[in-house]
Amino acid sequence: xxxxxxxxxxxxxxxxxxxxxAFDRVIxxxxxxxxxxxxxxxxxxxxxxFEHDVVVLAKDKVKAVEISGDMSDYVPxxxxxxxxxxxxxxxxxxxxxxxAAYEDELEKEAAASKKRADEIALHSDWENAWVKETxxxxxxxxxxxxxxxxxxELMEAYYSLMDERFGIKVSPVLGRTKMDxxxxxxxxxxxxxxxxxxxxxxxxxxxxxxxxxxxxxxxxAEPAQTEWVALHECxxxxxxxxxxxxxxxxxxxxxxxxxxxxxxxxxxxxxxLVIKPGAMQxxxxxxxxxxxxxxxxxxxxxxxxxxxxxFDGFQYAHAWAFIYFLNExxxxxxxxxxxxxxxxxxxxxxxxxxTVAVPAQFDKSGTAKQASAKEIRRVVLQALGVKDLNxxxxxxxxxxxxxxxxxxxxxxKRAYTSVAYRGxxxxxxxxxxxxxxxxxxxxxxxxxxxxxxKGGLKDARAHWARHSxxxxxxxxxxxxxxxxxxxxxEPLNARYRWDMGGLLNGGFSMSMGDDEDxxxxxxxxxxxxxxxxxxxxxxxxxxxxDNDVYRRQFEKFKAAK
Numbered sequence: 001x002x003x004x005x006x007x008x009x010x011x012x013x014x015x016x017x018x019x020x021x022a023f024d025r026v027i028x029x030x031x032x033x034x035x036x037x038x039x040x041x042x043x044x045x046x047x048x049x050f051e052h053d054v055v056v057l058a059k060d061k062v063k064a065v066e067i068s069g070d071m072s073d074y075v076p077x078x079x080x081x082x083x084x085x086x087x088x089x090x091x092x093x094x095x096x097x098x099x100a101a102y103e104d105e106l107e108k109e110a111a112a113s114k115k116r117a118d119e120i121a122l123h124s125d126w127e128n129a130w131v132k133e134t135x136x137x138x139x140x141x142x143x144x145x146x147x148x149x150x151x152x153e154l155m156e157a158y159y160s161l162m163d164e165r166f167g168i169k170v171s172p173v174l175g176r177t178k179m180d181x182x183x184x185x186x187x188x189x190x191x192x193x194x195x196x197x198x199x200x201x202x203x204x205x206x207x208x209x210x211x212x213x214x215x216x217x218x219x220x221a222e223p224a225q226t227e228w229v230a231l232h233e234c235x236x237x238x239x240x241x242x243x244x245x246x247x248x249x250x251x252x253x254x255x256x257x258x259x260x261x262x263x264x265x266x267x268x269x270x271x272x273l274v275i276k277p278g279a280m281q282x283x284x285x286x287x288x289x290x291x292x293x294x295x296x297x298x299x300x301x302x303x304x305x306x307x308x309x310x311f312d313g314f315q316y317a318h319a320w321a322f323i324y325f326l327n328e329x330x331x332x333x334x335x336x337x338x339x340x341x342x343x344x345x346x347x348x349x350x351x352x353x354x355t356v357a358v359p360a361q362f363d364k365s366g367t368a369k370q371a372s373a374k375e376i377r378r379v380v381l382q383a384l385g386v387k388d389l390n391x392x393x394x395x396x397x398x399x400x401x402x403x404x405x406x407x408x409x410x411x412x413k414r415a416y417t418s419v420a421y422r423g424x425x426x427x428x429x430x431x432x433x434x435x436x437x438x439x440x441x442x443x444x445x446x447x448x449x450x451x452x453x454k455g456g457l458k459d460a461r462a463h464w465a466r467h468s469x470x471x472x473x474x475x476x477x478x479x480x481x482x483x484x485x486x487x488x489x490e491p492l493n494a495r496y497r498w499d500m501g502g503l504l505n506g507g508f509s510m511s512m513g514d515d516e517d518x519x520x521x522x523x524x525x526x527x528x529x530x531x532x533x534x535x536x537x538x539x540x541x542x543x544x545x546d547n548d549v550y551r552r553q554f555e556k557f558k559a560a561k
Contacts, residue, residue, distance in 0.1 A: 025066040025093075026057075028492065034543065039065050041075075052538030055491045066093040120144065124185065124548065126193050133178065135159075141183035143218050144546060151183050151230065154265070157273040158231055162238050162260070166342040170241050179237055182215040186549050190217035200423075203229040205236040208361035212240060220547050221495045225421055231275070232261030242345040247358050247368035249376060250308045255319035256341065258284075259327060278327055282405055282414030286444075287317035292401055300393045304377045325396045326384075333384060340383040344371060351379055408455035412462050415448035419465040424472050442472045460489035464496060471503075479503065494544035501536030534558070 023035040026048055038049040046062055048055045074091065076082040081091075090102045097105060123130050129142035134152045136159050141148045162168060170177075184190040194215045196204060202225065203216025214237045219226045235257035239248065262279040291297035291314070298306075298318040306315055326337040343351060352375050358368045371379070377389065386392045405414055418424065418441060426437035449466045463486035470479035480503050487496045537557055541550045 026062060027064040027066070028057075029061050029063050032492065034492065035545070036542070050539055050542045052535050052542060055539075057491055061492075064094070120546075126184065126189055136178060137181050138178050139181045139183065141185070141218075142189065143183060143185045147183070147218055151181070153273050154227065154230065154275075155181060155234060157275050158234050159238065161275050161277070162235070165338055166345075168238060168241060169346065171243050174241060174244065177211070179241065180211055180213045182213055184215070184217035186220075187217055188549075190215070202226065203233050205233040205240070206361075207236070207240050207244070208364075212237070220544065220549075222420055227263075227265060228261050228421070231263055232257045235260050239345055243347065243369075245363060245368050246345055246347070247356060247362060247370040249304075249370075249373060250311045251303055251306050251315065251319040252323075252376065254311070254316060255323040258316070258320045259323045278324065280410070280413065281320060281324075281417060282410060283418045284317040284320045285400065285403060285405065286414055287314065288321045288400055289403075291318075292397060297397070300389055300396065301377075305373045321400050322396060325399055329395075329399050336383040336385070340379060344376070344379070351375065408452040408457040411448040411455070412452040412457055412459060412465075415445040415452070415469075416461055416465045418445050419468050420461075424469065439473070442469050445469050446473070458489070460486040460493065460496070463489065464499070467499070467503075476503065492543055494540040494547065494550065497536050497543060498540040498550060501533040501540065504536060505530050505533030 023037065024039045026034045026036060026039055026046070028034065034048075036048050036050050040047050041059075042056065045056050045058055046065065048057055074085070076085055084091075084096050088099055089096045090099060091097075092102055092105065122128055124142050126142050129140050130145060130148050131138065131140045132148055132152050133139075134156050137152065137155050139148060139152050139155065141151065159168070182194065184193065190196065190203075191199070194204075202219060203214075205214045206212060214230075214233055216226060216229050216233065236253070239246070239253070258281070260277040262277070262281055264276040264279050266274050266276075268274050288297060298315055300322070303315070303318055303322065311319075323337075326333045328334075342348075347353060347369070351371055353369045353371055355367050356370045357366060360366060362368060381387065381389065381392065384392065386395075405411060424438055424442050424445065426434045426441055446466065446469045449462055449469065453462055453466075463482050467479045467482035467486065470476070470482055480500075483496060483500050483503060487493065487500065490496060534557055537550070537554045541547065541554050544550055
């Protein structure tokens with residue numbers, strides 16, 4: 001999934017600079033606003049001095065540079081600038097100011113920055129979070145106004161996409177009800193207020209609440225993962241809108257959400273958000289292809305009949321692969337699937353439904369409507385124009401088996417999804433980590449990443465993922481070199497700097513998704529965090545000034561120092 005670059009909060013929210021300590025500012029090519037102590041040209045690069053370290057950035061990565069009032073080492077570009085310097089003028093944000101005008105400008109900015117910081121602080125508590133109403137949703141968030149706007153836009157764009165595909169006719173039971181969406185600023189708030197069933201959950205749609213709520217937290221370290229979860233769970237929300245009392249088959253419900261959740265998100269030339277569903281999930285494809293090779297793959301008749309308790313990650317991969325096949329193999333099947341899915345949820349004529357017992361969290365009445373597995377099998381075959389399930393099985397598996405993951409980008413995506421989204425750890429039937437299978441998964445990911453990089457892939461995420469795999473395999477020195485390669489490609493990536501601090505500090509690493517209150521860190525023999533690690537942690541906070549978890553954890557590190 002392509003990540004949309006979100007604007008960082010303008011102005012650091014950590015401290016308010018007094019007039020005498022104005023900062024330079026760098027505006028990057030992807031519209032990030034970063035304040036620093038000083039930025040100066042250095043050949044084909046810019047040398048950016050932060051409080052905790054110096055970053056050298058290529059000029060083609062910088063859109064603009066705003067110089068503060070410290071002109072002591074500023075090199076004039078022409079005679080006009082040389083004359084202005086001699087007259088005591090100061091260049092700030094591309095303009096020349098007299099000293100008095102410059103100080104007045106800083107005073108205004110300090111007041112605006114304080115107002116902004118006060119607003120952020122006021123709404124950072126969930127009880128006082130921002131609330132924005134859109135055409136179909138009421139979105140509440142304690143992240144930032146920018147992120148609130150973005151997720152409002154994302155939800156509405158997704159609603160439009162699904163409405164175009166299936167025609168969302170809201171159930172009369174719900175009427176004009178707007179669905180609630182809760183977006184938390186971190187995992188700690190998500191865990192405290194949303195109370196997920198599992199600590200590994202990033203979001204969910206709880207139809208059992210009154211009213212039902214789509215809830216997730218913004219994962220600053222990997223926003224694309226949040227987008228994936230948001231769209232996946234929003235699929236469940238939208239099917240609920242069509243009929244709150246329909247109890248879906250687990251394989252179909254999850255596979256459709258997975259297919260549409262795996263979308264490429266971009267903007268068109270007019271800046272409008274565009275969602276293209278059906279991005280390849282390489283790890284799921286590999287699971288099915290490997291199962292086909294050793295004869296353990298799930299057959300269609302079993303997939304149609306599978307019960308909720310038996311629907312694990314292995315079956316999840318097969319369900320996704322089947323829906324992916326129906327939507328991507330040929331336009332005829334996609335059109336037939338769209339019609340079938342719409343008919344199923346709108347209870348179209350020709351489909352038989354029955355009343356079944358359901359968990360109370362699904363419906364307080366304890367009952368709901370459902371089309372049986374046998375009925376769904378019949379309707380699917382009829383919609384596709386296929387008479388024999390075995391014929392469809394063969395066509396599906398042949399098509400899936402012929403997909404080749406050989407291109408560098410494909411190999412990278414397969415490994416990266418496994419590392420960044422699902423995690424390398426394989427949990428056994430006893431609920432514990434299966435070390436042998438986890439090692440095998442790590443080795444497979446490393447093989448993919450090495451092949452992708454050898455094939456010419458230039459993506460910092462590949463090096464970051466490689467460092468994660470090498471850590472899992474206890475190859476720490478190689479992990480550090482891989483992470484440094486990621487930093488070299490993306491010097492302003494706060495997560496990479498934070499993770500480097502973890503490596504330098506003895507292996508501890510905390511990403512934005514972690515709950516800082518349960519974190520610990522390695523210290524040296526005197527009971528203090530290591531200096532070189534502290535520098536990386538500090539730089540990470542400067543590169544991500546709106547990241548409260550980094551800031552609070554860094555303050556703990558400094559206090560221990």
